[in-house]
Each structure stands twice: as C-alpha cells, then as structure tokens.
Amino acid sequence: MDDDDLLRDLAALWSSRDPVPDGLAERVLVEIALDDLDAEHELLVLVEDDAVAVRGDAPRSTYAFDGRETHLLLRVVDADDGHRRIDGWVAPAMPMTARLRQAGTTLEAVVDERGRFALPHVPPGPSRLWLTPTGDSGPLLATPSFAI
Numbered sequence: 051m052d053d054d055d056l057l058r059d060l061a062a063l064w065s066s067r068d069p070v071p072d073g074l075a076e077r078v079l080v081e082i083a084l085d086d087l088d089a090e091h092e093l094l095v096l097v098e099d100d101a102v103a104v105r106g107d108a109p110r111s112t113y114a115f116d117g118r119e120t121h122l123l124l125r126v127v128d129a130d131d132g133h134r135r136i137d138g139w140v141a142p143a144m145p146m147t148a149r150l151r152q153a154g155t156t157l158e159a160v161v162d163e164r165g166r167f168a169l170p171h172v173p174p175g176p177s178r179l180w181l182t183p184t185g186d187s188g189p190l191l192a193t194p195s196f197a198i
Contacts, residue, residue, distance in 0.1 A: 092117045092189045096196065115193050122181070122191070126172075126198055134172045134198050138179075140165040145184035152177050152198075174198050 051059075094115035115122040125137045138148060143165030150157045152175050159167040161181070177198045181191040 092120070092191050094120065094122055094191055094193050096194060113193075113196060117191060120181075120189075120191055122179070122193070124179070129171070132174070134174060136169040136172055136198070138167045138169075140167075140181060147182045147184070149180045149182065150177055151180065172198055 094117045096113065097116050098112065098114035111126045113124040113126070115124075119142070121141045123139045123141075127135045127137075129135055136150070138159075138161075140146065140148075140161055143161070143163060145163075146161045148159045148161055148167045148169070150169055150172060152173065155173075157169050157172060159169050161167045175198060176195050178195050179193045183190070
C-alpha cells in the first residue's frame with residue numbers, strides 16, 4: 051500500500067465516521083461575507099482580560115484591545131435576565147459604528163463624539179466586535195473572538 055492509497059482509505063474512514071455537516075460550506079461562506087473579509091482591516095490585540103466581582107456588585111469583566119493607533123476598552127456587566135451590558139470606549143474618538151457579532155446575530159451601536167458606545171442587552175457567548183469608521187475617517191477594526 052502506497053501513501054496515496056493510505057490517504058484515500060483515511061479520507062473514506064473519516065467521511066463515513068464524521069461526515070461534513072449538511073450546509074456547512076454555505077454557512078461558512080455566509081459568515082465570510084458578513085465579516086467582509088475582502089475589506090482591509092486591522093486586528094486589535096487583546097492586551098488585558100480582567101474578571102472582577104465585588105461583594106454586592108454584579109460580576110463584570112474588562113477587556114482591553116490595542117491596535118497600531120487605536121485602543122478599545124470594554125466593560126461587561128451581568129444583567130438580571132442572564133444577558134450582559136457592554137460599555138465601550140474607543141480612543142482616539144472618531145465617528146464609527148460598533149457591531150458585535152455572535153452566532154446568528156449582530157448587535158449595533160453608534161460610537162459618540164467621546165468614543166463611547168453601549169450595547170445594553172447582549173446574550174452570553176463567543177463574540178467578535180467590529181468598529182467601522184464613518185466615511186474615510188480610519189481603518190476597519192476588529193477584535194479576535196472573546197467570551198461575553
């Protein structure tokens with residue numbers, strides 16, 4: 051048995067034991083289109099992740115992301131209904147839209163003139179935040195996935 055035969059047998063084994071889910075390729079293509087991967091963007095780097103709980107306060111987390119010229123701070127606080135509230139600050143402040151993407155949903159907020167935005171009703175789960183400048187005021191910014 052040569053390498054090609056072995057690889058063919060291995061592929062057949064995995065196809066029968068763990069087939070690709072129906073519609074996976076189409077869902078991946080839709081997600082790629084939603085993420086606008088053709089657009090040039092800067093990936094912000096997670097520099098701090100701090101979970102804090104003080105007696106009497108709702109648990110909260112702080113995430114700090116940095117780019118070449120942009121800084122993003124997110125404060126995530128638990129709400130009573132199992133959702134989260136996210137308060138965000140972008141520096142330097144510029145006109146932009148913040149879009150939080152989770153599996154099957156996108157939440158949106160306008161970043162104000164001070165660089166502040168809020169997403170008041172966010173379900174828990176893996177998330178990714180995109181910051182889209184208004185007009186030509188700066189680069190498209192994106193965080194890596196992080197847990198809310």
